[in-house]
Amino acid sequence: MDINYSVGKNLEHLKIPLTHIQSATHDFSNQYRIVNFSAGCALYRAELEHYDKENPSSTVLIKRYPPSGSKSYGEKEFLTEIEILSGGxxxxxxxxxxFCFEESEMILVIEDFSNGFLIEYLGNLKDKRILTWEKRLKICIDVAHALKYLHYEMEDQKMIIHRDIWSYNIGLDENFGAKIFNFWWAVFLPPNQEDDEALYLNWIGRTSHTDPEYEKKLKVKRESDVYGFGVVMFEILCGRLALDPIYLMESDIGLAHVARRSFSTRSLEEMIDPQLKEEIGENKFVLNRGSNKDSLHTFISIAHLCVAETQDRRPTMKIVVKELEKALFFQNNNKDNPKMSLEDIKRATQNFHDDNFIGGGGFGKVYKGNLQDGDGIKTIVAKRLDTRFGQGEQQFFSELQILLEYKHENVIRLVGYCDETDEKVLIYEYLSKGSLDRYLNDTSLTWVKRLNICIDVARALDFLHGGVGKQAKVIHRDIKTENILLKNDWKAKLADFGLSLICSINQETDYIIDHACGTRGYVDPLYRQSGFLTIESDIYSFGVVLFEILCGRSTFAIHKHEGHYLPDFIKNKFEEGKHAEVVFEQIKEQIVPQSLTTFQEIAYQCLHLDREKRPATKKVLMQLKKALVFQVSYHRFMKAKFLLSALIQTMTLTFVHQW
Known part of the structure; x- marks a missing residue:
């Protein structure tokens, strides 16, 4: 059989001669064998030469299918693995x-797992103490990301169900990063398959990790992988394999049933790996090595949902990833955690009384309050989540994570937060002047003050987009004057991060595919049309804000009078050469020509329809500072000229008088 024809790809560059593999393993000697799978399938670790010019000799894993094939591990499974692993x-x-496909041999060569397999730590073959709570969480997050990719993010709308998620199919690299392998039983879902559709296939799997609905009805869905992963999560939490005798005493399917029962009776804490807990006080425990009860509760809650007996009650891997990242967030922020009690917040806001209500939005209502701060009182703002307004827990924890991790003088400061029962509240510092949109047509807001506000916001964006001191950058997604707050001295701070996203600086692509969100009149048209989000989408929105500040009118006011939003209004005026007509009349005489030109040029670049031609935040910041220098320098010059003129006049009068 021609394997290139079988998988529909040119894989000539991946072929490895059988003689090279036989030489590396001494003809599959037992001294190189590290795993015996069932039906004669085995895994070897060896130094393999010549297969890679850049790495002429590397330690690899060699996976050998039974030479004669078997019911579970035959040519079909072998070709499936090659197709999946070579496809993305x-x-x-x-x-x-x-790979090698010669004579009767079917062999895959894959990267080595220098820290072995997850099952070795859970089965007490290796020291579990090195698996701290943080490492266990990160292993789960890695696997969850892999499954999310297989289920939703592959090219050409492909979807894959692994069908064999268990701890032996999770390898650990040199940094304990987790990777899924053994795709022999994986199946492709048709493109564009709806979430409620399923494939009907003969049952195959492991009783302890197999979706019970698949086993009974032969109905395979993405939720079948979710179930297997849920069992793995409980294995990681409890430090025991699913078929440990202690679980088989209660149920023949092992851990999943016992975990569900213990969750319902609130006795699950008794099952947690002793390595993760220490007895204190009245038989209570705390997780050591940096974890806390919020992290534990979040982890257990999502793991329990994953092992629900029916597919329709299980979460998607998108939700699982978010919940696990939330658990890691709680664990990492255990120190200096500004969590507050609902009782204290109610006391500060007079139980969210209407008299304290100061605004609202997609998150919910916002209240002003007075919070006890040592011997004094400080004024705070409390934003209370109400899912009826459009946002939910995801936005709550996104904003919480960003404000805890990304602290800057031009980013709103988080005072605390509350997450109790059905109440989620964020507590911020109080900025006395409120939001910038109230002052666009205020004549007391001089051109110099407006420039300083623009510079403050540009500094915040430069910090967020640059990932200063972080391995990730933040895309705000809702830059607008309403989300720019002002202190009494007009210092500006960027606020409202509920729609913001954190993305890796080192990722291969510089965009995120996401459903467009934000505020109409500010949203990048390319993002709105395509769903491709980049940091340049924030630049576009900031360009709208810059022109609002210059025009003294909001994009909504312009839409009301002109029939289109500010970007089109500005484009029309600039194409007609009527640059001066967009300037707020009451401040026009204050502005130095060089300052205005510099400001307009950089603001107009921000609105470019080609995102590659929009400036970076550093350039925007530099040009805004230059506009301020032109403005201030001119006034200093005029002041000096006036003083010099007055001095000359005084000296002249004195001389005449003396004469």
Whole structure:
């Protein structure tokens, strides 16, 4: 059989001669064998030469299918693995380095897992103490990202169900990063398959990790992988394999049933790995090594949903990833955690009394309050989540994570937060002047003050987009004058991060595919049309804000009078050469020509329809500072000229008088 024809790709560069593999393993000697799978399938670790010019000799894993094939591990499964592993790259899916398909041999060569397999730590073959709570969380997040990719993010709308998620199919690299392998039983879902559709396939799997609905009804869905992953999560939490005798005493399917029962009776804490807990006080425990009860509760809650007995009650891997990242967030922010009690917040806001109500939006209502601060009182703002207004827990925890991790003088400061029962509240510092949109046509807001506000916001964006001191950058997604707050001295701070996204600086692509969101009149048209989000989308929105500040009118006011939003209004005026007509009449005489030209040029670049031609935040910041220098320098010059003129006049009068 021609394997290139079988998988529909040119894989000549991945072929490795059988003689090279036989030489590396001494003809598959037992001394190189590290795993015996069932039906004669085995895994070897060896130094393999010549297969990679850049790495002429590397330690690899050699996966040998039974030479004669078997019911579970035959040619079909072998070709499935090659097709999947050669079709895409993901950091949490094993890398295929090569294969051999000669004579009766079917062999895959994959990257080595220098820290072995997850099952070795859960089965007490290796020291579990090195698996701290943080490492366990990160392993779960890695696997969850891999499954999310397989289920939703592959090219050409492909979807894959792994069908064999268990701890032996999770390898650990040198940094304990987790990777899924063994795709022999994986199946492709048709493109554009709806979430409520399923494939009907003969049952195959492991009783302890297999979706019970699949086992009974032969109905395979993405939720079948979710179930297997849920079992793995409980194995990681409890430090025991799913078929440990302690669980089989209660149920023949092992851990999943016991975990569900213990969750319902609120006795699950008794099952947690002793390595993760220490007894204190009245038989209570705390997780050591940096974890806390918020992290534990979040982890257990999502794991329990994953092992629900019916597919329709299980979460998607998109939700699982978010919940696990939330658990890690709680764990990482255990120190200096500004969590507050609902009782204290109610006391500060007079139980969210209407007299304290100061505004609202997609998140919910916002209240002003007075919070006890040592011997004194400080004024705060409390934003209370109400899902009826459009946002939910995801936005709450996104904003909470950003404000805890990204602190800057021009970003609103988080005072605390509350997450109790059905109440989620964010507490911020109080900025006395409120939001910038109230002052666009205020004549007391001079051109110099307006420039300083623009510079403050540009500094905040430069910090967020640059990832200063972080391995990620923040895209705000809702830059507008309403989300720019002002202190009494007109210092500006960027606020409202509920729609913001954190993305890796080192990722291969510089965009995120996401449903467009934000505020009409500010949203990048390319993002709105295509769903491709980049940091340049923030630049576009900031360009709208810059012109609002210059025009003294909001994009909504312009839409009301002109029939279109500010970007089109500005474009029309500039194309007609009527640059001066967009300037707020009451401040026009204050502005120095060089300052105005510099400001308009950079603001107009921000609105470019080609995102590649929009300036970076550093350039925007530099040009805004230059506009301020032109403005201030001119006034200093005029002041000096006036003083010099007055001095000359005084000296002249004195001389005449003396004469």
């Amino acid at each position: 790259v993901h950091p949490n899916i094993v890398t295929l380095l090569g």
